[in-house]
Amino acid sequence: MDRRKFIKSTLATAALAATIRPGIAKANTGKKISITNPYAKVDWDKFGQYKANLHCHTIMSDGHACVNDMAKVYKDAGFSILAISDHDCVIKEKRPKELLEATCLDKNCISFITWPWCDFGGKSPRTHGLTGIEACELTTKHHMNSYFNGYSLGANVKNNYGYTEDQQLDEVQRRGGLSIVNHPGIQASWNQEKSLQWYVDLFKDHPADCLVGMEITNRVSEEWDGFDISLWDQLLAEFSPGRPVWGFGNDDAHSHNHAKFTFNVFYFDICSQANVRQAMLDGQFTFCDASRKVDYTKEKIEDGMFPYINSIKVDEKAQTITIDAKDYEQLRWITAPKSSKPIGDFLTSKQPWELGQVVGDAKTISYNSPAVKNYLRAELIHKDGKESYRTFVNPFGVEKI
Ligand SMILES: [Zn+2]
Numbered sequence: 001m002d003r004r005k006f007i008k009s010t011l012a013t014a015a016l017a018a019t020i021r022p023g024i025a026k027a028n029t030g031k032k033i034s035i036t037n038p039y040a041k042v043d044w045d046k047f048g049q050y051k052a053n054l055h056c057h058t059i060m061s062d063g064h065a066c067v068n069d070m071a072k073v074y075k076d077a078g079f080s081i082l083a084i085s086d087h088d089c090v091i092k093e094k095r096p097k098e099l100l101e102a103t104c105l106d107k108n109c110i111s112f113i114t115w116p117w118c119d120f121g122g123k124s125p126r127t128h129g130l131t132g133i134e135a136c137e138l139t140t141k142h143h144m145n146s147y148f149n150g151y152s153l154g155a156n157v158k159n160n161y162g163y164t165e166d167q168q169l170d171e172v173q174r175r176g177g178l179s180i181v182n183h184p185g186i187q188a189s190w191n192q193e194k195s196l197q198w199y200v201d202l203f204k205d206h207p208a209d210c211l212v213g214m215e216i217t218n219r220v221s222e223e224w225d226g227f228d229i230s231l232w233d234q235l236l237a238e239f240s241p242g243r244p245v246w247g248f249g250n251d252d253a254h255s256h257n258h259a260k261f262t263f264n265v266f267y268f269d270i271c272s273q274a275n276v277r278q279a280m281l282d283g284q285f286t287f288c289d290a291s292r293k294v295d296y297t298k299e300k301i302e303d304g305m306f307p308y309i310n311s312i313k314v315d316e317k318a319q320t321i322t323i324d325a326k327d328y329e330q331l332r333w334i335t336a337p338k339s340s341k342p343i344g345d346f347l348t349s350k351q352p353w354e355l356g357q358v359v360g361d362a363k364t365i366s367y368n369s370p371a372v373k374n375y376l377r378a379e380l381i382h383k384d385g386k387e388s389y390r391t392f393v394n395p396f397g398v399e400k401i
């Protein structure tokens with residue numbers, strides 16, 4: 001690894017660990033257990049819960065709806081936060097003429113980021129009653145979403161295909177932006193799969209205050225879920241508790257009437273861009289995923305559909321984590337996989353790596369248990385006929401000193 005990057009990454013990880021301030025408690029075994037809690041700042045009695053889609057497309061790249069239609073259906077479906085993340089390398093002039101004419105397209109604009117929305121035929125997010133997030137899908141190599149920083153390869157994209165993922169992430173970091181790795185399973189379904197080591201190197205080389213995590217559920221059909229979830233468990237096994245890898249659920253909608261039914265739920269007092277940014281750094285959100293698609297023009301997210309989190313609390317004295325939730329039948333606490341050895345060829349397998357081990361099914365778990373390795377995450381499941389609805393809780397780092 002590039003030594004400069006390693007030092008940069010190590011320093012950033014150390015700085016992040018310092019800001020999280022893990023609670024340290026004395027365990028029954030005599031060992032000290034340090035736990036990093038992504039929800040430590042949440043006041044469960046006072047904070048609101050805000051649904052967010054952090055990845056979708058409009059006719060400004062290869063989507064089928066304009067900015068206003070996209071914003072309206074998400075607002076009507078119950079969302080508070082929307083990031084329109086058009087592809088940086090899909091040239092707008094390629095769009096069908098009638099679609100282009102339906103927008104206030106500025107043909108001289110060299111930015112390929114659909115932001116601010118009012119420059120692209122849309123009303124402001126505030127007018128829609130949404131918190132809008134500046135975003136772009138960096139698309140020329142492994143897809144990655146970039147947020148809050150104005151970077152896209154944009155114009156002359158043909159000349160820009162030579163930029164590596166590392167160079168793109170370095171630029172996002174230089175501009176103070178955040179980024180996530182998008183849909184590894186989709187890359188695999190396109191025969192553009194990467195090895196576990198490739199992802200390990202990416203998360204090692206780019207600090208947690210820029211590359212904050214990865215998509216776990218996205219528009220790809222369920223058959224590829226195992227690819228993304230097993231990759232997440234392997235990365236958490238590699239990096240926890242020092243370097244967080246937060247999981248995101250984004251529908252990657254290209255049309256508002258045929259989206260994967262998946263989204264994030266943020267927890268904070270005021271729904272603002274600054275709070276979304278900080279929560280993305282801290283992992284202060286959960287994400288939900290259904291086994292089916294949704295037409296947001298006809299359906300919104302109803303109460304009782306997805307497992308609903310009332311609170312997630314750590315008791316440092318008892319060394320337990322408790323999830324108080326409703327609308328679920330099954331809860332699974334998951335820790336590191338038994339092995340990092342591949343169980344399939346990543347070039348052909350839909351689940352090349354072991355999933356994390358299930359170590360509990362009650363609402364409270366003791367993180368001092370010998371079965372608990374270097375992280376704990378949770379999944380809550382609600383079944384409705386043949387469909388399943390899941391809520392994923394972001395990982396707690398566990399360090400036995
Ligand atoms: Zn993509």
Ligand SMILES: [Zn+2]
Pocket residue numbers: 055056057137252
């Ligand atoms: Zn996309």
